[in-house]
Amino acid sequence: MTITEAPIPVRSPLPQALAGQTAVIIGGSSGIGLAAGAMLASLGARVVLTGRDKARLDAAVEHARAAGPDAEVLGVAGDAADDTAVEETFERAGTVDHVLLTAGGSPGAMPISEVTRDAARQAFEGRLWTALAAARAAVPRMNAGGSITLTSGGLVVRPRPGMTLVSAVGGVETLTRALAVELAPRRLRANTVRYGMFDTPLARGAIGAGADGAGDEVVAEAGRGTPLGRLGTADEAAAAVLFLMANPYMTGEILTIDGGQAL
Structure with missing residues (x-):
């Protein structure tokens, strides 16, 4: 672990301060990840988008480039569940300032009496291990003041019958706090956005x-x-990500954006 005596850099907490920084978005070919990529490109950030479907990823890259004609946008095809592909993504990205992970499927509704070990393993590997693997690959390449942003959902705080396994992978929120503490000596940050339905x-x-x-x-x-x-909208959801990336004094936070759906 690299430890620095210097405090975290002071900079403007406004999204415009992200200009010139590099953001890797794992799961950036559609939805919230794509919206965040386009917003970052429009601000002049260098954006690296990943996705499994090459055709959809190519379309996402073009969309982000259209939003920020002067920004560099790179697409790297690969599965977020493939450790080798994740490592290759960060090798191609080079030095990184911010990481957003939106990839990771949901196991769907399933009563506890039908939950299998395989289903649980797939759910945990798809969400928790993917987040751990992304952090492991990213951290050695990140600049001080950078951030890792994960995603969670409202079922963590308001579970429903049949959604126990889905709620359990909300352990990503606990992981966020652990990462925030472990990465603090590097002056890196970790946060999660807890989303409602968008x-x-x-x-x-x-x-x-x-x-x-x-x-x-x-x-x-x-x-x-x-x-x-x-x-x-996806843009409204993505705006929360940019807020966490831009504000250098946000770490270990679980930011809820759900339009009041949890109420």
Whole structure:
């Protein structure tokens, strides 16, 4: 562990301060990860997007480049669950300032009586080990003042029947606090965004909503019962990530953004 006597660098906590910094987004080919990548590119950050589907990743890179024509945007195809692919991603990225991990599937609804060891292993490896492996690969390449941002969900604090396994992988929040303490001597930060339901391709798939007009109505109906009357957008979700990356005095925090859905 590298220890520095210098305090964490002081800089503007506004998103504009991310210009010129490098951000790696693991799971950046769609949804919140893609929205964050486009926002970062629009601010002049260097962005590295990863994803399993090469065609979708290529489209994501073009989308981010369109948002920030003067920014460097690199796409690295690979599975976040593949340790070798994660290491290669950071080798190609070089020196890194920020990491966002949105990858990692959900095991879905399953009563506890039907939970198997294989299902649990897949769930934990998909969320917790992926986060650990990303941090392990990133930390040696990160600049002081940099950050690792993980993602969690509202089921951690408001579980529902049949979602015990999904809630259990919310251990990523505990991991966040542990990383914040361990990485502090390096003057690196770790935070998590706890999301509610947002209008993303992943959420649409979960509620059976397509990308057409009929799917839009399904999404609208899903949002009518929330305090603000609609689901949030991917951009609204991604803005929380940029806040955590930009503010150099945020570490060990679990930031909830759910439009009041937990209420």
